[in-house]
Amino acid sequence: MSTLESNIEIKLSRLPLDLLKEIATIFYEEGATRIALIGGAVRDTLLEQIDPSNSHFILDIDLIVEGSASDLAKILQVKLGTGRVSNLRVYKTYNTAEVEIDGSKFDLATARVENYKAPGENPLIRACRLENDLLRRDFSVNAIAIDLREFKIIDPFNGVSALIKKHLEFLHSKSVSEDPTRIIRGARYAARLNFQISENSLKQIESSINDWPWEWHPEDPPELAPPALSTRLREEFYLLLNNEPWEKAILLLQNWGAMSLLDEQIQFERHLIQRLKWAIKLRIEPLTVLISSGKDPINLAKRLQLAKHQQELIINSIDINRFFNLNNPNENYLSWQPSHWAEELENKKWHPDAVGICICMRHPNWRFFLRWYKKWRKVTPPLSAKDLLNQGWVEGPEIGKELKRLRRELLDKRCK
Numbered sequence: 486m487s488t489l490e491s492n493i494e495i496k497l498s499r500l501p502l503d504l505l506k507e508i509a510t511i512f513y514e515e516g517a518t519r520i521a522l523i524g525g526a527v528r529d530t531l532l533e534q535i536d537p538s539n540s541h542f543i544l545d546i547d548l549i550v551e552g553s554a555s556d557l558a559k560i561l562q563v564k565l566g567t568g569r570v571s572n573l574r575v576y577k578t579y580n581t582a583e584v585e586i587d588g589s590k591f592d593l594a595t596a597r598v599e600n601y602k603a604p605g606e607n608p609l610i611r612a613c614r615l616e617n618d619l620l621r622r623d624f625s626v627n628a629i630a631i632d633l634r635e636f637k638i639i640d641p642f643n644g645v646s647a648l649i650k651k652h653l654e655f656l657h658s659k660s661v662s663e664d665p666t667r668i669i670r671g672a673r674y675a676a677r678l679n680f681q682i683s684e685n686s687l688k689q690i691e692s693s694i695n696d697w698p699w700e701w702h703p704e705d706p707p708e709l710a711p712p713a714l715s716t717r718l719r720e721e722f723y724l725l726l727n728n729e730p731w732e733k734a735i736l737l738l739q740n741w742g743a744m745s746l747l748d749e750q751i752q753f754e755r756h757l758i759q760r761l762k763w764a765i766k767l768r769i770e771p772l773t774v775l776i777s778s779g780k781d782p783i784n785l786a787k788r789l790q791l792a793k794h795q796q797e798l799i800i801n802s803i804d805i806n807r808f809f810n811l812n813n814p815n816e817n818y819l820s821w822q823p824s825h826w827a828e829e830l831e832n833k834k835w836h837p838d839a840v841g842i843c844i845c846m847r848h849p850n851w852r853f854f855l856r857w858y859k860k861w862r863k864v865t866p867p868l869s870a871k872d873l874l875n876q877g878w879v880e881g882p883e884i885g886k887e888l889k890r891l892r893r894e895l896l897d898k899r900c901k
Contacts, residue, residue: 499530501587501589504587515560519632520549521630525543525547530543531645548591548633549593553580555577559573572584580594580610596612596613596618598618598620604700605665615639619639624644624656626647626674651680653675653680653682655686662693665693666717668690668746671690672734672735672741673729690742694742699711716790718746719789719791722747747775747779748781749780754778767841777799783796798839802843804839806843810849818853823861823897826853826856827892866888866889867891870884
């Protein structure tokens with residue numbers, strides 16, 4: 486037994502060991518044949534032991550059981566009581582559960598085998614032994630488990646060795662074709678952990694993208710795209726852009742040719758990082774700006790099933806581009822007063838964040854858009870309707886016209 490394995494119980498001190506043992510005891514009493522700790526908690530705990538400088542906060546604790554995870558989660562709530570167990574969620578499709586116990590978050594999964602009827606589709610599942618479950622994981626560093634009966638490492642794919650080498654290695658030759666979202670996770674892990682993807686894994690990414698083994702192609706109707714090229718892909722990019730060192734991850738994906746999973750234009754977009762930085766600066770969802778960088782952002786948004794509001798923002802931003810680029814090709818924008826800009830941008834009822842997207846995309850008039858976005862749109866008339874009524878104005882449309890006139894006057898005076 487290696488030093489790493491022999492000291493594992495001590496090195497798990499950042500995890501709630503007593504609670505893990507209590508959960509394991511209940512599960513075994515209720516008929517589970519095995520229970521193990523798996524996932525990021527195992528990976529990050531072992532990595533910290535190998536390289537103390539590479540320490541990461543453990544958010545969730547993943548447990549895998551040979552038995553029904555959803556049934557066992559409900560039993561936990563009964564045995565431990567609602568005072569200790571809260572936020573229980575059961576998912577029947579894969580027989581999994583999420584639960585919070587004594588303030589710690591747990592994800593419980595039934596050990597399962599996944600079979601893909603077609604590349605990129607959601608898999609068909611069946612229960613299996615713990616070791617067989619490990620084969621469905623994405624990388625060897627995530628296929629390490631710790632048996633909670635004896636607290637020993639289960640590492641059939643040499644994940645500990647990969648941790649030492651700081652390598653990300655796919656578990657088998659069909660990893661990418663079965664689920665291309667594993668590429669996005671690879672970029673996330675590489676950026677967060679400062680790991681390198683192995684040569685064989687990089688070749689698998691390149692060959693899979695070049696061969697395009699999925700039945701759906703970008704020119705096909707967006708609603709027909711399989712989950713791994715639509716909703717699951719969206720979720721992976723959302724996690725990447727909101728929870729990871731995304732700049733490094735995006736550069737890795739472009740270097741690997743993987744952004745073509747979204748769109749060829751995004752793959753070769755040289756200013757993508759800058760666009761996303763502006764999105765964050767303007768507090769616009771970066772995923773919306775990422776999609777807006779594509780050749781056909783409307784269909785890409787449909788394929789990824791972006792929220793209705795995000796899709797409307799993209800449509801608005803295209804309308805803004807069309808209006809300023811086509812309808813007014815000879816307009817001397819430099820001579821426009823702030824009130825003129827406000828009128829043009831506000832009368833069409835475009836959402837401010839759609840203007841923000843145009844700023845991120847560096848529309849030729851982006852500087853004027855930015856002034857409106859940051860300052861001009863926030864200017865209000867110096868008087869209110871109530872003030873005008875107190876001055877003797879009669880209720881009616883003339884009050885609205887006067888308020889607009891006063892605002893225009895103030896805009897041009899204060900913001901010229």
